[in-house]
Amino acid sequence: MRRYYYRIYGFTLVSDYEFPQFLSADETSDPDIVVQIGHITGDIKKLADEGKRFGFREKEMWFNTGVGLFWIHDKYISFEGYNGGTIDDAAQYISGLCLSIYLWLHGMIMLHGACLRLKDKTIIVAGGSGSGKSSTSTELIKRGALLIADDVTGIKKENGQYYVYPAFPGQKLCADQVEKNGICTEGLNQVKYDLNKYEIPRNDIFYDAPSKVDHMFWIDLGQVDRVEMKDIDGAGKVQAVIKAIFINWFFNEAFKLEAEDILRCIEFAKDIRIHQITRNRQKDTLNEIVNYIETQIA
Structure with missing residues (x-):
């Protein structure tokens, strides 16, 4: 074989x-x-x-x-x-x-979100399913961002520091995002189990090097009249990282966070800026969110 x-x-x-x-x-x-x-x-x-x-x-x-x-x-x-x-x-x-x-x-932090390189900064756009991670990261790519990881960001500790490591040069997008961005689906792999998404090759904008994370933006859905954006401090930063764990739902059934798991989340969170973005699902706030992200990393 x-x-x-x-x-x-x-x-x-x-x-x-x-x-x-x-x-x-x-x-x-x-x-x-x-x-x-x-x-x-x-x-x-x-x-x-x-x-x-x-x-x-x-x-x-x-x-x-x-x-x-x-x-x-x-x-x-x-x-x-x-x-x-x-x-x-x-x-x-x-x-x-x-x-x-x-x-x-095996000791890595795996977060549910895309990792991008933009303006010499490394950022994570995280959130639950349907929060708008993919549309936000796609818009950032249009504005010059390079892709490090899509959907799952992997972070590990090296020489006392936490680094994000590149996944692979591909992005999964829902059918409506594919259509909105004018992407031809011919020859693309269709990931039916994951909200009927398509795998989009991104070899031309892949950033293939480990780097320290500068910012994490946690996108949430809420009953808000307008998008709310703010920095998170203290224990809220750790809670945001724990919420962003990709296999979080498994912790309710099989896993449990051990002391060493919480410690690595604390260590990772303390050296980066973490922002919370709360948006209304019914409103188009994409440009406002992306403009905020660009402003924060400038």
């Missing part, structure tokens, strides 16, 4: 399955992460067949998404189609959910 080598979030990954959107890397005999088709134990399959959705142990987890079965353990991400789902269906969860869980278990 052919093996594919990639560089993602500062790690070398080897895979049985091809991910065209990832950045290729030189072949190595000692990769950091191994993605493999199959190799899931019989006891996990039995638990899934009995209706269990996940199981969790220290540095290890398995879960069932309905179309795929996944086992994250040691340096491996094992996966296969499940319940009628194909390998291609299951593989769509690798770049987001699976890598986020794997890297969180």
Whole structure:
């Protein structure tokens, strides 16, 4: 079986399955992460067949998404189609959910948001699903921003400092954003499980270097008459980082934040500026939000 080598979030990954959107890397005999088709134990399959959705142990987890079965353990991400789902269906969860869980278990902070390089500053645009992260980051790209990561930003500690590491040169956009920005969908991969989004290649504006984060903008939805924007101080900064954790919903069911998890969130939050932006879903406030972001990083 052919093996594919990639560089993602500062790690070398080897895979049985091809991910065209990832950045290729030189072949190595000692990769950091191994993605493999199959190799899931019989006891996990039995638990899934009995209706269990996940199981969790220290540095290890398995879960069932309905179309795929996944086992994250040691340096491996094992996966296969499940319940009628194909390998291609299951593989769509690798770049987001699976890598986020794997890297969180190995000490990284994984945030639900895009990371961009604009005016020599590195910023994270974070928020829950439907908050407007993608439209905001797309507008910033139109204004000259470079893409470091889309949807999931990975941060790890090196030599006492926290750095964001590049993901891959691609962006997922909903169909309405694709149409609004005049992007042709012919030949694009459609990510059906994720709000029917399309994967847009961004090789031409990809920033392929680790960097320290300067700002994080947390976008929230609320019953407000006009968009509200402000700096967050003190404990509010840490709370914003914790809210932005990509796999936050897993903490309600399987994970729990340990003391070391909270500590890394505190350390990361203390050295950056964090802003809260509250917008009304029914109102078009995109230009106002983007203008505020540009003003804050100037």
